Amino acid sequence: MAEIFMFDALREATDEEMSHNSSVFVLGEDVGYYGGSYKVTKDLHAKYGDLRVLDTPIAENSFMGMAIGAAITGLRPIVEGMNMSFLLLAFNQISNNAGMLRYTSGGNFNIPIVIRGPGGVGRQLGAEHSQRLEAYFQAIPGLKIVACSTPYNAKGLLKSAIRDNNPVILFEHVLLYNLKEDLPDQEYFLPLDKAEVVKEGSQVTIITYSRMRHHVMQAVNSLSKEGYDPEVIDLISLKPIDIECIGLSLMKTHKLIIVEECMKTGGIAAEIIAQVNDNWFDQLDSPVIRLSSHDIPTPYNGTLERATVIHPHQIIESVKNLVAL
Template structure:
């Protein structure tokens, strides 16, 4: 076991997969000599050279399209978005090409492609650098979507994503790169379609993902001190959603709170509510509570930025509101 930062866990995953398979390569802006904006590709250029750690121009649509073409020929590209918000410039390539080509070619092509990078609300990064694109991409057929949340799952999930024969959108939160955790010395992989039950409980199922995992844990730590017993599920897989794990939990707790950094309108929480109502309506004692970011561009002002996202106090209040209904 060795303690690693999340950015280094991601780097180790890429390094191991590049060493294992010469078809794996990385492309993106400033990933070579500079080592990436968050140092996920630090020192890899010196090890693998220009053709496998490929610095690109500022042209997301072009290099994403190139990566899709490379995947069609049998290579396994990893696209780093310097900020995932910039990949809106490549939305056409991701939706019309990456997501569809396996189907529209009648299965003649597979697209073993990973698109990864930082996103989410940081600390005063401004509206254009603070977007949460998971709901944008969730509607695209043919994609898998993963949101890592710990150094351990970041490494295991990225290794699995690189080996998957489908296009995977891999979300990393900009504020989680400096998390540290002990990682196994042996090689390991984690499934791309499974949620994690972070804490087992009996009263309310709290569903979350990415950075909000830690806001939920803070809230639950305080609730446990008061004698409550919540259950926490980290979705991890945003597409497909691991609805089986959620159903099992809801049948036990009969109440659900969703905590997300995504926007409320059309967000991941909206899809979760639909699936929970489809599968667990008769098991619910109360309507699902959804705690989401406000439907506005993220302000640059620090206090206003903080006010747009959910914090532990709001989670505690919502939990106690649900518990009051049981009395």
């Protein structure tokens, strides 16, 4: 076991897969000599050279299209978005090409591409650098979407994503790169379609993902001292959603809170509520509580920025109110 940062866990996963398979390569803005904006590709350029760690121009639609073309020919590209917000410029390539070419080619082409990078509300990065794009991409057919929340699952998810024959988007939160955790010395992989039960409980189910996992656990630690017993599920897979895991939890608790950093309108929580109503409505004893970010561009002002997202005290209040019903 070795304690490492999350950015190092992602770098290790990339390095291991590049060593394992010569068809794996990395491309993006400043991934080479600079080592990536958050050091996920640090030192990989010196090890693998220009042809496998490619610095690209500031032209997201162009290098995304190049990566998809490379995937069609049998290579396995990893595209780093310097900030995931910038990948809106490549939305056409991701949706119409990466997501659909396997289908529109009649199965003649696989698209084994990984799209990864930082996103989320950081520390006064401004509206255009604080995007949460999971809801934008969640509706696109053909994509798999995962969100890491710890160094352990970051490494295991990225290794699995690189070996998958489908396009996978891996969301990393800009404020989680400096998390530290002990990782196994032996190789491991994690499934791309399963949620994680972080804490078992009996009173209420709390579903969350990415950075909000840590806000939820702060709240749960306080609640546990007062005798409350919530169950916590880290969604991890945003597409497909592990609705079976959620359903099994609701069979115990019959109450549900969803905590997300995504915007409320059309967010991931909205999709979970729809699927719960379709599949597990009879297990609910009360309406689902949705704790989401405000539907506004993220303010640059630090105080206003903090006010747009959910914090532990709001989760604590919601759990107490729901359990009291």
